[in-house]
Amino acid sequence: MRKEKLRDLSFFLSPMVLMVLLFYLVPLIMTIYISMTRMKNWNVERYLTEFVGIYNYERLFYMFQHDPTFKAVIMTTIVFVGITLMINVFGGLSLALATFFINERAASSYRLLWLLPRMSPIAVYSLVWYYFFHGSEIGTLNSILMSLGLISEPIPWGQVTPWGAWSVIIFVNGLVGVSFGMIVFTSALNQIPKELVIAARVDGASSWQISKRILIPMMKWHLLYVLTWQFLSLLTTYPHLFLLVEWDLVNRDYGTTLALYVFNTAFGRGEQDQGLAAAAAVVLSIIGVIGGFVTLKVLQFEKMMKKPRGDF
Amino acid sequence: MVKVILDNITKRFDDFAALKGVTLEITDKEFMALLGPSGSGKSTLLYTIAGIYRPTSGRIYFDDRDVTDVPPKDRNVGLVFQNWALYPHMKVFDNIAFPLELRKFPKEEIAKKVKEVAEMLRIETLLNRYPWQLSGGQQQRVAIARALVKEPDVLLLDEPLSNLDALLRLEVRAELKRLQKELGITAVYVTHDQAEALAMADRIAVIKEGEILQVGDPDEVYYKPKYRFVGGFLGSPPMNFLDAEVQDPYLDVYGNRILIPIQYRELVKKLGVRKVILGFRPHDAEVVRGVAEGLVGTVYSFEPLGREQIVTVSVNGASLKVFAPEGEHFTFGEQVTVKLREDRIILFDKKTEKALEFLEE
Numbered sequence: 001m002r003k004e005k006l007r008d009l010s011f012f013l014s015p016m017v018l019m020v021l022l023f024y025l026v027p028l029i030m031t032i033y034i035s036m037t038r039m040k041n042w043n044v045e046r047y048l049t050e051f052v053g054i055y056n057y058e059r060l061f062y063m064f065q066h067d068p069t070f071k072a073v074i075m076t077t078i079v080f081v082g083i084t085l086m087i088n089v090f091g092g093l094s095l096a097l098a099t100f101f102i103n104e105r106a107a108s109s110y111r112l113l114w115l116l117p118r119m120s121p122i123a124v125y126s127l128v129w130y131y132f133f134h135g136s137e138i139g140t141l142n143s144i145l146m147s148l149g150l151i152s153e154p155i156p157w158g159q160v161t162p163w164g165a166w167s168v169i170i171f172v173n174g175l176v177g178v179s180f181g182m183i184v185f186t187s188a189l190n191q192i193p194k195e196l197v198i199a200a201r202v203d204g205a206s207s208w209q210i211s212k213r214i215l216i217p218m219m220k221w222h223l224l225y226v227l228t229w230q231f232l233s234l235l236t237t238y239p240h241l242f243l244l245v246e247w248d249l250v251n252r253d254y255g256t257t258l259a260l261y262v263f264n265t266a267f268g269r270g271e272q273d274q275g276l277a278a279a280a281a282v283v284l285s286i287i288g289v290i291g292g293f294v295t296l297k298v299l300q301f302e303k304m305m306k307k308p309r310g311d312f
Numbered sequence: 313m314v315k316v317i318l319d320n321i322t323k324r325f326d327d328f329a330a331l332k333g334v335t336l337e338i339t340d341k342e343f344m345a346l347l348g349p350s351g352s353g354k355s356t357l358l359y360t361i362a363g364i365y366r367p368t369s370g371r372i373y374f375d376d377r378d379v380t381d382v383p384p385k386d387r388n389v390g391l392v393f394q395n396w397a398l399y400p401h402m403k404v405f406d407n408i409a410f411p412l413e414l415r416k417f418p419k420e421e422i423a424k425k426v427k428e429v430a431e432m433l434r435i436e437t438l439l440n441r442y443p444w445q446l447s448g449g450q451q452q453r454v455a456i457a458r459a460l461v462k463e464p465d466v467l468l469l470d471e472p473l474s475n476l477d478a479l480l481r482l483e484v485r486a487e488l489k490r491l492q493k494e495l496g497i498t499a500v501y502v503t504h505d506q507a508e509a510l511a512m513a514d515r516i517a518v519i520k521e522g523e524i525l526q527v528g529d530p531d532e533v534y535y536k537p538k539y540r541f542v543g544g545f546l547g548s549p550p551m552n553f554l555d556a557e558v559q560d561p562y563l564d565v566y567g568n569r570i571l572i573p574i575q576y577r578e579l580v581k582k583l584g585v586r587k588v589i590l591g592f593r594p595h596d597a598e599v600v601r602g603v604a605e606g607l608v609g610t611v612y613s614f615e616p617l618g619r620e621q622i623v624t625v626s627v628n629g630a631s632l633k634v635f636a637p638e639g640e641h642f643t644f645g646e647q648v649t650v651k652l653r654e655d656r657i658i659l660f661d662k663k664t665e666k667a668l669e670f671l672e673e
Contacts, residue, residue, distance in 0.1 A: 048475050195397035203411035203458070204385035213410070217401045 028285070035278035041271065056279035072162070072253040073261045079166050080173070080257050081234045087174035088230045089223070092181020095235055098209050100183075100189045111186065117176045126243040129172045133157045133249060158250030165254035172240055177233075181226045188222040189215060224299040228292055235288050258284050314374040314465045314498060316361060321370035322453040323356055323522075326359075330356040331367070332522040342471055343492050345513035346502045349545070353522040354502045358468050361500060363387050374465060385414075385464075390457050390459030394471040396451045398443040410544050411462040429461045429519045449480050456488075460495070467492070467499045473508060480572050485511055507545040510534060518542050535593075537658060540665040543591050549622060551662075552597075552632040555662070556590045562634060566628040568607045580659070587662035595635045596656035599648050601610045606651040607632075611642045620632075625650055 035057070038050045061069040095114060101109035132140045135156030141188055142154040158168045184305070192215060200210045225269060238260040245255045256264070266277035316338040319426075319655040323331040327446040330353045359365045361372065363384035371380045376486045379387055380453055385454060412422045430436040443451055452472060459467060473481045489512045492499045503509050507518045518541075518567050526538040537543035538552035538619045556563045558580055563570050572580055572589045580588075600606075616638065622637045634650055636653035642648070661669045 073325070191440065193395065193397065195393045195395060196399060198362075199391060199393065199397040200399075200410075201456075202362055202384045202389060202391045203462070204414040205410075206385075209414060214399055 003122070013019070018066055031278045031281055031285075034274055035282050037275050039274040039278070042274065049273075052275070056275045057283075058284065059276060060279055069253050070261075073258060075162065076166065076169075076259040077235075077259075078252050079162075080169055081231065083166075084170050084174050084177065084234050085227070085230055087170065087183055087221075088177035088234070089188065089227055091174065091178040092183075092226065094183055094222070095178065095182040096185030096189055097215065099142070099186065100215070101207050111179075111182060114179045114182055118179045122239045125241065126172065126240050126247075129168070130244070130249050133168050135159060135249075151156050157253065158244070159252050162254045165251040168250050169241055169244060169255055171238065173234070177230055180230065184226050186220050187218060188219045194220055220299070224295065228295045229297065231291055232288055235259065235284065235291070313340055313439045313496060314467060314497060316500070317371075318357075318361070319373070319375040320369045321357070321367045321372065323353075323360060323365055324368045324635065329457060330522055331360070333370070334522070334524055336517055336524060336527065340498055343434040343489070343499045343501065343512060343514045345509035345516045346500060346519055347506060347509040347516050347545070348519035352519045354504075354519045355470055356522075357519070358500060358502045360471055361466065362389050362391050362468055364478065385467065388462070388464050389466045389468055390462065390464035391470045392452075392455045392459045392467070392472045393397045394474050396443075396455035396472075396475070398451055398454055398458075400443055400444075403439065404435065404441055404443070404446070404551050407443065407454055408439075408458045408461050411458065411645060415462070418426045425461055426457075432460075448476050448592065450495055450563045452476060452484065456491075459495075459667040465498065467497050469499065469501045471503055472501075473503075474505070481600050485658075488512065489555070493661075507548060510546065518545065535656070537591070537669075538667055538670050540589060540591065540660045543593075543660075547593055549594050549633045551591045551593050551658075552634075553660075554590045554627070556588050556630065556659075558586050558588060565590070565607060566573065568627065570606065570652070571654075571656045573659070575655065576657075576659050576668060583668060583671060585661055585671075588668070589660040589662055589665065591651050591660060592656060594622065594633045596653040597650050599632045599634050599636045599642075599649055599650055601646070603647065604649040604651065608647070608649050611644060611646045611648055613644070623648075 006011050034048075035213070036051060036053055036055075037047055038052050038055075039047045048076045051301060060070075064074065095111070099110055121155070131138070133291055134140075135158065137146065137154045139154065139157075141157065145151045146154065155164075155284075157164050159165070196214055196218075197210060200214050203211065236259050238257065241255060241257060241260045242263065245252055245260070249255075261282045262277050262284060266272060266282065316336075317336055318336045318338075321331050321334040334353075334357060336344075346357060348354045352385045356365060360367055361548065363379070363382060367380065371378055373379065374387070390624045399410065402410065408426045408429065412425060414611060417425070426439070427436065430439060433456060435450060435457060438446060438450060443454065446454065447549055452475075457474070460468070464664065469488075473484055485508060496538060501509070501513060504669045510533075513530060515527060515529050516533045518525045518533060518540055526533055526542050528536070533542060534546055537546070537551070554565050556565045558564075558572070559569070559583070561572055561577065563572055599611075607625075607627045609625045609632075612624040612626040612631060614624070614636075618638070620635050620638055621640070623634050623635060623642060627650070632650065636642075660666060661668060661671050666673070
């Protein structure tokens with residue numbers, strides 16, 4: 001019996017265990033190891049064995065204290081993740097609730113509209129906003145404001161530091177992320193029996209009161225899930241940011257988050273410093289683990305766990 | 313406490329007509345049952361009274377006030393659902409207090425009113441629990457308490473007993489009827505269970521495919537069905553129906569000749585109908601052994617129910633059910649005669665399936 005159970009367990013778990021080992025655990029260990037070497041310019045033969053202990057971490061800490069560029073990266077990461085997360089979660093929630101109260105056919109086409117940023121290729125989507133926020137008079141925003149007579153000179157939005165650059169990257173990424181929350185929350189709302197909404201209406205509640213008192217409390221787990229998921233993906237995302245910075249639309253210092261910094265340091269132009277990048281990646285992972293863990297604990301994730309259905 | 317008037321209400325959902333010209337007056341303090349099979353539009357009608365649905369045409373009045381365009385929250389109605397629709401994340405107290413909180417009642421008054429209504433429904437010990445910690449019967453009481461706490465003008469009940477087990481249903485049935493009369497509240501009760509409607513309502517409106525077929529007190533609807541459908545929907549087992557042909561002064565019923573019931577003789581002559589449906593209730597006939605005056609057939613089956621038994625008799629291929637007293641023993645295939653109680657017979661027109669006395673309406 002015990003043996004059989006073990007066999008079943010290993011059969012079902014082995015693909016996932018293999019995946020985790022190959023694509024998660026091994027790279028993690030390699031990253032931690034590289035972060036303790038002087039690895040540079042992918043010169044594996046020369047540097048991979050040059051063990052330097054926590055030297056790279058000390059460098060990071062020193063930069064954090066004294067290097068204004070790295071300070072900007074940290075500030076950008078905090079502001080970007082914090083504000084975009086709020087936009088993602090509450091934007092998705094508002095959209096789901098708003099479309100919940102309107103006619104179903106109109107609602108689904110409206111929701112489709114918000115999926116467009118997610119569906120279009122990153123380069124195409126980023127290009128749209130590149131032209132929209134472009135710093136010269138060809139930029140859509142500038143030309144609108146100028147023809148309205150609100151400004152006389154084009155404004156290089158992404159180069160206004162720090163808030164101009166931050167606004168652009170938050171805006172562009174915020175729009176992409178909203179659809180995820182919207183879909184999760186919409187499906188959660190559809191699971192709520194319609195009698196509860198009718199009952200609340202008859203009890204005298206407005207749409208706002210129904211949302212606040214009935215719908216949102218019943219979506220607690222979904223809220224938690226979207227919050228955690230989006231937090232982790234915003235912490236690690238960089239494709240949109242990479243393009244916007246590369247095209248010089250936004251200021252390099254205030255358009256670079258820690259994730260993009262890791263990428264640029266390891267693979268970017270000029271001198272590549274994989275040791276330092278790996279150290280920054282490890283720090284990023286630790287922040288992610290702590291952050292994810294805290295949200296799960298604060299919102300009591302373990303209460304969502306269900307007992308198995310039956311014994312076999 | 314109001315009188316509810318529905319004036320020619322229609323409701324369409326896209327291409328589907330859920331209600332087709334419903335006119336109904338529910339008097340003050342009355343207990344009105346809307347009885348019909350599933351999909352008949354009875355719940356739609358209830359939600360239209362509540363204001364969840366806006367009628368496609370027609371008007372709704374509470375007394376003299378036209379409420380057709382008034383949103384549900386301003387109609388002062390209480391609504392109880394089949395699944396009770398308690399808010400799962402709120403304790404019983406908060407569930408009941410919810411409508412009062414929305415009306416911005418002061419805290420002490422809310423506490424007082426919740427306590428009152430909870431005592432009335434004997435759930436005062438449960439106020440600190442969550443809905444999932446309650447039994448079905450208790451949840452149902454909470455749902456009724458929540459509907460009553462705001463002292464509604466009209467209490468609307470959508471199959472509130474369907475999710476209870478059979479024994480509890482009988483108990484709550486009596487209690488609910490008593491409560492409605494004590495509070496003197498106008499009540500509309502949607503059900504597909506004819507026994508519930510007969511047992512509780514002052515009047516019953518029988519609905520089929522979005523139309524009201526008949527409105528009347530339980531006796532009227534039970535004994536004087538206007539349509540074959542009404543006779544067939546009420547009663548357990550329901551009315552028996554047999555095709556019959558008029559051969560004045562007789563009716564030919566599957567090869568048996570019986571006299572046209574006295575109350576129909578003139579009417580049959582006047583209307584000149586030839587093909588009719590003979591209807592009678594299982595307890596308005598008796599089964600006697602052997603061949604006699606009446607409908608001669610054989611015993612197909614018999615089901616003792618304790619106090620009485622149901623005998624299914626096959627008359628030349630037609631099947632009918634008749635109550636027989638306990639203790640009488642039948643055998644399968646035995647020859648018997650079903651003798652009908654003449655004054656309880658209803659004749660329906662074969663084509664329109666409408667009772668002859670209403671045919672000219």
